[in-house]
Amino acid sequence: MSTTPLAGKVAVITGGSKGIGAATATQLVSRGARVVVNYGRDTSAAEKLVSTLGADNAYAVQADAASISGVEKLVKSTIEKFGKIDILIPNAGLLTLKDVESCTEEDFDRTFNINVKGPFFLVQKALPYMAAGSSIVLISTTQCYASTVSAPYTLYCATKGAIDQLTRVLSKDLLAKKGIRVNAIAPGPTATDLFLEGKPQQVLDAIAGAHPGKRIGKPEEIAASIAYVVGDGASWVSGQTIKVNGGLA
Template sequence: MKLVGKVALITGGSEGIGLATAQRFILEGAEHVFITGRQQEKLNEAVKKMNAANVTAVQGDVGNLADLDKLVDIIRQEKGRLDIIFANAASCTIATFGDITEKHFDDTFNVNVKGLLFTVQKALPLLVDGASIILNGSNSSIKADAGLSVYCATKAAIRAFARCWILDLKHRNIRVNTLSPGAIDTPLLRSIGGTEEEIQANLATWQAATPMNRIGAPDEIAKAVVFLACDDSSFVTGIELFVDGGYSQI
């Protein structure tokens, strides 16, 4: 019960890491959890799965500033404040250098960088002093992957945001940390590739490259988010916490 009385926002909360974190926040006693997602059907399924009265699902695209304004208005009307933001929504598709299109670049940066920045900035007036902001990065911020140069660049940008924002927000004692997962078994990870054979080959490659010799589970990331969200990490800010089975350390 580490989040009793806390109001939280989780973007990209309809599946994968976002959904697992929302479930974990509820178990930890959060007063209310707001989740977002692009597809209303998946949001409905997530709410049904959580089966909790203190969850509000808001359909929207973090890359759309009008959608973010709607989200902030709903949070303001329902709770009037935020104690935690987990900026989790992300996009990841393969594009080999030499074949990168303007659309691929724009789509990836629109969600991972622009969407994350304006999610946090627009929510700032609702954040209480002493709040916790967690940015979902990736070990791709420091590790290279063929065909993912644009994605890797967005995750490096997120790391830079955290470093700067701890200075911008220090007068309000708001902590900002980056959580960087490795290969986690989520729909997003499985979407990288094409056929089922290619997906399994990718999973095998990531598993073999991980010292713990396995793919991570979404709830393992969720537990790390809880640590960064609660008072257990009261003297932790500006870090990049790798939760990747050791992959980024070798």
């Protein structure tokens, strides 16, 4: 078995400089892919990751992954650098924790823009440069499948429910027309900046304590599942939202 099964492949990851995005970039490069790491504001984190992975393997592009102009810039920069896209991972996201009474129109627009609009139009703009055998992996959440979920997740789950439906419908459309697989990964609680921000240690301990495994997931564990889904071993996996949560839901 090849140690570089993704050799020759080009991957694009939004929100790629930290957390699950950075862990995924690392996993894909270890399998031979070249990776375009999109980031919003933290140039130092993106540059550090590229330095770690090697300039021949990784390329950082600053762009607003929530806007059409931003995803157009990302695609254009990728094609100018590498000439194609084989793996597309719209990973950038916003976790807005507000119940319906406290949610503002600005909260709604910002969250849907980054979690739904950005991925939708990134797929649209990337498709002309993706050949048969390419793979798209969207990011959902285990919260959409949990038997209990708290009110502050209302808006976030609404956006990820949209992602689940995009996965379901796009997978049928794009496999039939272009031979491109579409799947989604639905992480459970994972130790990323997005998840950890604003949570005191006692809350994190309670979340870990309620999990069958008595811990919170690691970004590398989510990344390993993404790396599997985009590989040849998952060539007959399409249209699936795969829960990666250690059995939580």
